[in-house]
Amino acid sequence: MASIFRKGKQVELRPRKGHDMKWSCDKHGEPIKFYCKKHKIPICHPCATKDHSQKPCELDDIEDVIFERKRQLDEKRPKIQELRKQVEALATKIKTASTSGNTHLRTMNNNIQASYYDKFESVEEKENRMIRVINEEADEEIRLVNEKREKRIKDCNTERENERQIIKDKETKLLSDSKKISEVVSKKFKDLTIKNQHLINTIKNIESTITRINQHDETLVNEAPQVLASIDENLSFKVHQDVSECLDRIQGEVERVKFVEGEVGGEYYGRTDGYIGKWKLVKSIYIPLVGGVRGLVSDDEICVHDVGNKDTYVANINTQHTKNVIDGGEWITSCAPIDSNLIVCGKERWDRTGDRLDRFITLYDRQWKVIRDINIPRKGDEYNVYVDVDRDGMIIAAQYDQSTIYVINPANDNIVNTITVQGKEVSGEIQVLSSGDIVVKTDYDEYTVISRSGEEKAVIHCNEHDEWRDSDCHVDKLTDTLYIAIWDRARKIYAVDQVSRDGIIQARRIVEYMKSDRSDYVNPCLVTPSGNLIVCDGDKLHLYKKTFIL
Template identity: 30%
Template sequence: MAANFSSTEDICERENCQSVTDVTYYVKEKKKLCDDCASTEECIGKARKGRPNLYCEKHDGEEIKLYCTTHNVAVCQLCAMIDHHDPSCVRQDIEGAIMDSRAKINILKEKAKEKLELCRVYGDHIHQCRKDTNTYLQALKDEVDSVINEAVQTDKDKEKEDLAKINQEIDEKNQNLREEIQQINEKIRKNDEEREKRIELNRSYAEKRREPIDNKQQDLQTDIKNIAEEKERKISELEKAWQDKTKTTETTIQKLDTVLENDENVVKDGHHVKISVRGELKKPLNKGEVKQVTDTILGVRFVKGAGREKYDGRIDGYDGEWKLIDTINDKIKFPAVVGYLDECNVIITDRLSGSRHTYMLDINTKNSRRVITGRGTSLILSCALLNDDKIVCGKYSEGCTENSLTECISVYDRQWKHINDVTIPKNTTFDKTRVDVAVDQDGMIIAAEWVQSKIYVINPADGNIINTIACKDNIILRGVLSSGHIIARPSPPDHKLYIIDRQGAQREIPHSGVIQNACIDPMTDDLYVVTSDEEYKTCMIDQVMSGSDMKKRRVASFPLSTKLDNRKRYFKHSRVMMTSSGKLIASDADNILVFKNRFTL
């Protein structure tokens, strides 16, 4: 059930009408209408004015006249009869109920006003509370701030003290660091000084390293210059002959023209002129010499040895003429050549009895210095340069009583400080023996005991023998080719030389004379042998191989010193060496002789 009350503020609910005058709720139509609209629609059941207009929603707008106080609800007659007929339901007239309700509401209103006054007073208390507590809290805050500020100030004072300590400590550390920096700067200064010294030393070493390169360049350019001068000399000679022949031929033509001028000259001088010019016209122009010059010059080449530095080579490719270019007379009494280290430095020993010292001779400056002081029981016989720039020497040694030779092969640095000895088996039954050494292209030491049949290939890094070559005959080692094949002569000496491979197979190089010694060209593998006359007065050097081809020609010959008491033995001990530039080094027991193959046309 629901109740609706009319009001002067109600608005007419008819469509297109907004009137607020005399608006009344019509029960049947269930809407509010003004009087005009109600008349138009012939509405009935108009609500009465002057009393509450309450209508029951449950019973189709039935007017509400009662109020059930038991259930506190307004009801119409039908509701009272149907839903509120129970004896427990107390019904009251709606107007009385409204009046009772108004009275109760007014009482509540008064109580609400009293409560409102209490609220106002309570609000004042709250405001006062806020004010009082704010004042208190501000005072508390001020107290806290005062205490805290005092504590903060105390801490700031401590901070200043700590800061002073920190600054003092850091200043002390910085002072220590400054002192360390000063020391470091001093070390840096010393390092810079060391740098300058090392740079200067490096420059000096570099200059020394480049010195042989520069010398090699000068030698090569000198050789080319000499060839150019010889070529120019020969061509000038050919030009002179050509000019002479041209002039002679022109003169011949003039003679013939004179004879042919008239018959009288033909009759008178013709026969004589014919005889005189016929021989001149038959002379050849020597065209072959011009071709020979061209072919010879074009055959000249820059020869580089296998496995060597690119700059290390010489001008070759021609036969030329071997000439003695230098004779060096040093303080050594009986110099014997035993090896060489480079273009300048030749190793020689003094064959004077009781001396046995070893010297290094600079053939450019012609000065020598002793590098090994000999002993009565030891003597350097041969030497060669290892790939790491160390020097290996073969020696004569006495007192060899064990089954191995421990002091017959020694290794030195370039300042001739002894590094170590290399041991090989002893094959001789005597307590005196000697060992010759050479170095192959791989840097291995090739060693052989004199007058024995075994050759040893030794790794210089650890001194181990990596190969033993058994020869057919007793031999004396003379060198090693770039192929690895070994050059040796038989012992006793004979009219032949051996080329021995690493398996022991050998090839013979024959010669008309008895071969006392041999020499290998390190750049071309050309092979030279040393022979003598029957009385061992003259030393003769012949080329027997050019590369792999047999070739025989006399290179040089010279007499040995008359002061020698045993020339035959000297032939065996003094070597002939070929440098990479093509200089042939030998000794006549008085002087060191230097030969060079000169280009000739």
């Protein structure tokens, strides 16, 4: 820095370095010679002598001030240029990610359309075969069966159109869900692009300002401090980092979205899933009983047991109608559809005899008329049996407090396989995954995944002490995701956790709901094949639907 000006010292006027004109004082018309650090203004020799000669004024040579300001601005140039390169590269990355995301979603749409195209073809082929058979039969007795043939063809066409319409409606819904996801993703990419472009524009404006103030020394000296402050305030690498991290998160969420399909209870289902999303309450259905959820009968029908009089009801979540299907006397523990005609129920009874558990497993038709009972060997003194159905239509059954699980063919009631849970016992419901593996409740807060040979593949529990002490589990048959309903003792509410088949807790408290005064225990939450979540507070059934969010 220049030496401080002292009173009485005469300073010779020097030509400005690299300039043809002299910078003059507005007040005295004298060349600018000094810069007052206290008042932060450039001054001439008379100003320095008359107005700035006493302390605390400290004067620097104006040439040194100009040189220092230029040096400070020049030091910022590499930082500005580096950040500019990064944000321009990020703009390219955003564009690439947007293209990749859209391509991924278009591929999923193509998969959906291809899947449903095959089903259209299958319906066409099946109905054409039926029409050919009808025609062959009618040709043998043309006069007698002509009228009957025409009627059957008409009925067949009507059935075909009904099936086509059902498939079309499902496809339309799936494509609509996919479109909504695409719109959410596109909006997010647009927002990121705007944010990043704003940063690019800010950089350009600052660069333009630096170029402008460098053209005149007076402007440089007067405006450089404000420009430097603006650079530090606006050119933050945090903005760039936030955009980059948000982009990575969007890419990850988009890649999680997938089209899942499969058969549950003999019916085909397909939907978009794979993401965590957000569950929103769609409707609540009052049930006029002290309700205990026992399982799904179909995508929109729930088996509910009245724990007071032991009656069994079916609640339809679409019509919101509740129908009594079994009058008291039998305690239903679980139920599952085998196909479009059969339902299997596990029960708790106290009228057992001998070495067999008689009438602990019952097959019903869709009108809830008993078809027959299935017996399994009796072990121990606990008399309740849990059931589920695997992807092949086999019944999976187990007695409480025992280590044996039976695989039963419902066509002939034969036990085709016996599975032993190694070192553990069945402590509640059993659920079959799409792979054939079985999720078994093996303790009050523990679920164990075993193979068909009994091998332990995963132990699922919560690390929080007693968090799952009162809990029940249900498996999404299309994704193998576990939904565990728990009673939060501290907050006095029900809640549901989402867990992978490997035991990874994917999301806590995806839904929460209050407990009815009529119920003192936890009901399992149910996931319908179409992807809806149903919970029961003992008084109402609550239906939740998952939406895609970013």
